[in-house]
Amino acid sequence: MAKEILLEAVGLKKYFQTAAGQLHAVDDIYFTIEKGTTLGVVGESGCGKSTLGRVVLHLLESTDGKIIYKGKDITHVDKKRLRELRNEMQIIFQDPFASLNPRMSVRQIISEPLENGGIRGEEREKRITELMTTVGLAERLGDSYPHELDGGRRQRIGVARAIAMNPDFVVCDEPVSALDVSIQAQIINLLQDLQKERGLTYLFISHDLSVVKYLSHQIMVMYLGQTVEWSDTEDLFAHPLHPYTQALLSAVPVPKVGQKKQRILLKGEIVSPINPKPCCRFAKRCLYATEECFAGPPKLKEERPGHFVACHRAKDINQIDK
Ligand SMILES: Nc1ncnc2c1ncn2[C@@H]1O[C@H](COP(=O)(O)OP(=O)(O)O)[C@@H](O)[C@H]1O
Ligand SMILES: [Mg+2]
Incomplete structure (x- = not known):
């Protein structure tokens, strides 16, 4: 069966104007996400x-670049289309406590996106109950307030809100980073179950490569606003090509007993994202940087099948045939 690409970013950029100059927060991002899969974003x-x-x-x-969704360019859309997209594309935030209204009960919080979507009366009450069951919240918690619940349950409310209007695509922005390790797996499993049941597509953001590894089909590694590596999860772990990815991987604990890994410690200066120079942004911290790395920016290139890296020295340091 042909693969269906749900979402694509082509050279996506977002600059902020600050007192100190132009801050390149997102600066040339490329990825595609197949329908029903997860792209992990780490950095x-x-x-x-x-x-x-x-x-x-x-x-x-966006400042520049394109966002393609279901084969259509949605970089610039009118208000009507934006309203539709708001239902189809959703977000789960890192800190459920900060993103939930403390004065609303669980049922009221879950009710909100349904109301905005025009679902009212009995139908809405029925949907709220169903959603609570789907995300593993006991019905008796319906009248509770966020502060009365633990972090895991609060994040379940965040998940219920996000899936309330049956979206196709969900950005999960560090959804487990604020949770106890014991609860992280429960939320990740819930997200995975929902993906299987509903064919959801995720952009899963985390600073923790081991979290991303577990549930991502593909991984994109970001460094100062840019895609430095992007590949299938398996190939990224088997053959990390960018020196930054290699350093990140060296910090992930090895599951096998007795197996030791040399941890690569990153030294050197982190360059500012404000008015960055046109060169490799990682060069000052890189073990392999040469003059060419400071002379111009690297291009994102496919160095293995489906495995892209932006590094002047990728071929040399990974002994890839030239
Ligand atoms: N509204 C804003 N105005 C100016 N700078 C911003 C704004 N939002 C984010 N930034 C800056 O953009 C960069 C990326 O921030 P962010 O996307 O929050 O990073 P991350 O989620 O990876 O921690 C940071 O340097 C941050 O300070
Ligand atoms: Mg963040």
Whole structure:
């Protein structure tokens, strides 16, 4: 069966004007996501992950580049189409507590997106009850308030809100980063079950490569606003090509007993995203940087089948035939 691409980003950019200059929060992002799969987006804090998620959802306007959704360019849409897209594309936030109205009960919170979608009366009450069951919230919690619940249950409310209007696509922005490790797996399993049952497509953002590995079909590694590597999850872990990805991977614990890995510690200066120079943004921290890395920006190239990397030295350091 032919693969159906649900979402594509082509050279997507988002710049913010700041007092110190132009801040390149998202600066040339490329990916495609197949329907029903998960693209994991990893990178350290401040590299532009949340901005990317918001631009894709039209919560922020892009500066340049294209967003293609179901084969159509949705970079610029009118108000009517935007309203439709608001139902089809949803977001789950990192901190459920900050994103939930403290004065509303669980049922009221879940009711909101349904009401906005024009679902009222008995039908709405029925849907709220169904949604609570779907996300694993006991019916008796319906009249509780967010502060009376633990982090895991609060995030279940966030999930219920996101899926209330049957979206096709959900941005999960660090949805488990604020949760206890013991609860993280429950929420990840819930997201995976929902994907299987409803054919949902996810853009799953995390600073933690081990979380992303578990549920992503593909992974995109970001560094200072840019795609530095993008591949199937398996190939990324088996053959990480970018020195930054290699450093990230060296910090992921190895599951096998007795197996040791040399951890690569990143030293050197993190360059500012404000008015960045046209060169490799990772060069100052890179073990392999040469003059060419400082002379111009690297291009994203397919160095293995379906495996893209933006690094001047990728061929040399990975012994890829030239
Ligand atoms: N509204 C804004 N105005 C100016 N700068 C912003 C704004 N939002 C985010 N940024 C900056 O953009 C960069 C990326 O931020 P963000 O997308 O939140 O990163 P991440 O989610 O990866 O931690 C950071 O340097 C941040 O300070
Ligand atoms: Mg963020």
